[in-house]
Amino acid sequence: LHTDVTKYLDFKLVDGSFVFTGDRPHKVPATPREAMTSGLMGLLEKNRCRSFFSFIHSYVHGDPQTYGNLDLTSMTMDDLYKHYNLGPDTIGFVGHALALYRDEEYRSKPALETVQKIQLYANSLARYGKSPYLYPMYGLGELPQAFARLSAVHGGTFMLHTPIHEVLYGADGKCQGVRSGNCVARTKLIVGDPSYFPEKARKVRQVVRCYCILSERPPNVRESDSCQIIIPAKQVSESRKNDIYVLVLSEPHRVCPAGKFIALVSTTLEGSDPEKELEMGIRLLGDGVLERFLAVDDVFEPASDGTDDQVFVTRSYDAATHFETTVDDILDVYRRIFKKELI
Secondary structure (H helix, E strand, O other): OOOOHHHOOOEEEOOEEEEEEOOEEEEOOOOHHHHHHOOOOOHHHHHHHHHHHHHHHHOOOOOHHHOOOOOOOOOEHHHHHHHOOOOHHHHHHHHHHHOOOOOOHHHHOEHHHHHHHHHHHHHHHHHHOOOOOEEEOOOOOHHHHHHHHHHHHOOOOOOOOOOOOEEEEOOOOOEEEEEEOOEEEEOOOEEEOOOOOHHHEEEEEEEEEEEEEEOOOOOOOOOOOOEEEEEOHHHHOOOOOOOEEEEEEEHHHOOOOOOOEEEEEEEEOOOOOHHHHOHHHHHOOOOOEEEEEEEEEEEEEEOOOOOOOOEEEOOOOOOOOOOHHHHHHHHHHHHHHHOOOOO
16 A cells, blocks of 8 residues: 555455454454453453443544553553453453464563454444454465566566576675576565575474365354354364464456355474364364365574565565564664664
8 A cells, every 4th residue: 555556456355354263253452442242351351341442443543542541662461451450361452362472471571462353343333344364365375466566667677487596696795686598687686585595594384274265254253255254273182382374265256256265274383293283273164165275384484584685575474464574674674774663
């Protein structure tokens, strides 16, 4: 949206946002009113959650009158949870389905960042309606096509199916260009994913993904044609550390024929049995699974920030289906190159 790529790309709302608790998915509550009508909590917990959301929605950083005698820059998120006496399941969906954290490290950090993340979720929900998530029409493949069109408007050139045989460096160790066959393209900096620069990246984990074709929508998603379901790690087992993500899309997003659904179930691999780690997510899809395809992918991160040689390596995609971390990576690459914030 910030880059005006929407001139060449259409997005459509994802109909539902759900979190798995107990024995089924529940709509993610994000406002005091939704907290009181949610099936996620008992009556007493609903009241505590309503008070918590009322504080979140009224809080304005920089306006002490909205602080309620709480200093979110010094108190941790755990302290804020304790202040409102929230239960473990409530803490789980707030941290993982609203703030979109992937682990529990945020709980020991200052509460301000988490509060602002929850506000972003609620503001996006208020703006778009049924959920805060948008997905490109015709699938993710439209994103590079749209940026190619935008780049062409500004004089950019795309060379598809062009192998890179060598990165050229000067005497100072900084890149000067790339060679493909007998052709050389000169440049002052290079941006690329880890597959181009395996020597400049390190493997940090693996992600397992299961791509499914469905004959019907999953149960318990309120007749949504598309949805995201987050299964917090602790809903799987006390020992699990990583959430499971389920994304369901259908014909309105132009990713499959009418009457069919496409689902992606993914998580960070923790053991040696990839399919078993996705079992709970696949089970949520119901009896309509026609075909499924399992893939395990390595996840790489840059070994350095790229400043020394001006080769800036991106991170691999993680397990999250909402792509927040991918946006964070883009902002980080921009920051490393230009030494300033993009937005």
